[in-house]
Amino acid sequence: MRKRNPHKTSDPRRDTEEAVTAVRQIYAELKANPPERNCTLQTECCRFQLTGRIPMLTKGEAMTAAKALRAAGRKELPKRADGACPLLHPFTSRCMIYEGRPFGCRTHFCEAAGGPYERREVVDLIHRLEEIDENLGGEGTRELSVAISDALEEIR
Numbered sequence: 197m198r199k200r201n202p203h204k205t206s207d208p209r210r211d212t213e214e215a216v217t218a219v220r221q222i223y224a225e226l227k228a229n230p231p232e233r234n235c236t237l238q239t240e241c242c243r244f245q246l247t248g249r250i251p252m253l254t255k256g257e258a259m260t261a262a263k264a265l266r267a268a269g270r271k272e273l274p275k276r277a278d279g280a281c282p283l284l285h286p287f288t289s290r291c292m293i294y295e296g297r298p299f300g301c302r303t304h305f306c307e308a309a310g311g312p313y314e315r316r317e318v319v320d321l322i323h324r325l326e327e328i329d330e331n332l333g334g335e336g337t338r339e340l341s342v343a344i345s346d347a348l349e350e351i352r
């Protein structure tokens with residue numbers, strides 16, 4: 197069972213804003229000092245039906261992705277029938293929330309980009325995401341679609 201968070205305020209909107217800012221900071225740190233990898237936007241890792249792997253998101257990541265999707269003019273998670281990530285644009289084949297994409301999408305389970313990061317390479321950042329999740333009353337990581345759909349509901 198999760199511990200009660202001593203940092204949580206009585207203002208959920210403020211908690212979310214602070215969490216999203218903290219998650220963006222983590223993404224910026226990863227971007228500024230990434231382990232050696234080369235994402236060439238092939239979007240291979242976005243085609244879950246091929247990789248068999250779906251990114252798992254903490255609540256802060258889901259909130260960040262939901263905000264990015266809202267900023268892109270979408271109120272709901274798009275539907276896809278082919279098993280690819282719902283955030284992969286059907287016509288451009290680009291991520292609709294590239295700047296707000298989850299941590300797992302940045303740490304490449306894509307073989308073309310060099311394969312997944314070793315956990316030890318990013319463990320400090322993972323711990324910070326887990327802490328943010330706990331502060332938001334999250335339940336740990338959840339599958340991308342479920343996590344972002346719930347986050348969209350929450351920021352409605």
Ligand code: SF4
Pocket residue numbers: 239241242243251281282283284285290291292293294297298301
């Ligand atoms: S969120 Fe974006 S980068 Fe991540 S799997 Fe979906 S389309 Fe690909």
